[in-house]
Amino acid sequence: MKKTMCILLTALLVLGLAACGQAKQEAGAEQEEGFKPSLDTSISCHINVAGGYDNFEALEAEFDRFNEYYPNVELMFTKIDDYNNMIGTVLNGNDAPDIYVNYSWMYGRDQYKPAIDHAEDLSDPALGLDLSCIRSNIILNTEDGSLPMVPVFANTYGMLVNNDLFEKEGLSIPTTYKELVNVCAAFREKGYESPMMGFCREETTSIFTLTAYPYFCETVADDAGAVKKLNTLDPKAGEYMRPTLEKITQFLSDGCVDPDACAEIENNYDAVILRFFEGDVPMMTGSGDTVSGTEKRESRSEAFIAAPFSYTFVPIPMSDDGTSFLDMSNLQFSVNKESRNLNMTNEFMRFLIRPDELNSMAEIKGLMSPVKDPSFNSIYAAFGAIPESRIVSPEEIGLTDDAVIQMRQAAFGVGTGAMTIDEAVAAYGSYTQ
Secondary structure, three states, rough: OHHHHHHHHHHHHHHHHHHHHHHHHHHHHHHHOOOOOOOOOOOOEEEEEEEEEOOOHHHHHHHHHHHHOOEEEEEEEEEEHHHHHHHHHHHOOOOOOOOEEHHHHHOOOHHHHHHHHOOOOOOOOOHHOOOEEEHHHOOOOOOOOOOOOEEEEOOOOEEEHHHHHHHHHHOOOOOOHHHHHHHHHHHHOOOOOOOEOOOOOOOOOOOOOHHHHHHHHHHHHOOOHHHHHHHOOOHHHHHHHHHHHHHHHHHHHOOOOOOHHHHHOOOHHHHHHHHHOOOOOOEEEEEEEOOOHHHHHHHHHHHHHHHOOOOEEEOOOOOOOOOOEEOEEEEEEEEHHHHOOHHHHHHHHHHHHHHHHHHHHHHHOOOEOOEHHHHHHHHHHHHHHOOOEEEOHHHHHHHOOHHHHHHHHHHHHHHHHOOOHHHHHHHOOOOOO
């Protein structure tokens, strides 16, 4: 009897282990599959994606992954020169792409009307896109509730931080404006000539824009009347910029940055990164676009090769209430509703708009992912820790690109000393790109 019981128990144990192994295998297979094809996987067709990038390795990696499900679908990325001005012509031509890059600022502008008119409504539930995985505050809000484009990359403003210098000098990364001023002073006392630097030759992504824009959004976020006046370029709306312009003046007078040293940086991308990699600048302002180029340039910097260091990207603390996360879309995809292979094009979009794929593509590109938790990439982890109450988004606030242009020009004029605050305020509505 004991022998029989032993055999039975052994058999049950073997069956249990086998069942457990099978369950794990099935769970693993389900996790690996994730995406389940909804079309005939033997379909053969061609899908063309158009954009302005010289190359798009991150997207091409997604092409390869999609081909694991649909091996006969040929996907290709095509660069269009002078993209912003040419996309309308291309969409109206015979070789129009199936998917094309789009931007929120194109919405509502006559010049870019074709980019919106040709776009399929991606909010249609029948398409099956997992829009819930994307941060809602960076999704374009249209008047009719349609969704002509969906974010595939996000962007923000902040500063690259040399973590090794902060650790070496026993200092903490600042999270309030007061802390920023104190940290800059402490670095200067320790012999660092430029504790904080940034590009300042042009207004678009100058250090003045990068520090002012998030703060400006904070000041008008809860004032719908102010936003309306700003968007209509009402000259009187210039007064809404005054607190931000005063903050820029304070920022300069507090000695946080040396404009003359910043003027030596020739551009807001390559030059910013390589100057930061010299290793003697604790904080360097930039955008997510700048951050995307850091990894590839590590091997191009002799200083970084000789003395590599750890770095991350964090918000710039311009308020004593804490840092803010300026959350913006970077690049968005639209589907051409006249696509000859619309069903398969939508199937690719359904495959792409999922957390795993969006995160993978963002990591390869070095940009911030549009998914709800952007901290999967350690370089952007600080933004994932920002409380929701400190997240500001132009899309959600309703600020148009026309209003933002006015703010940028005014901030640049005051920051460079070309204008007084009063002059910059009075000129609202008259600034051009």
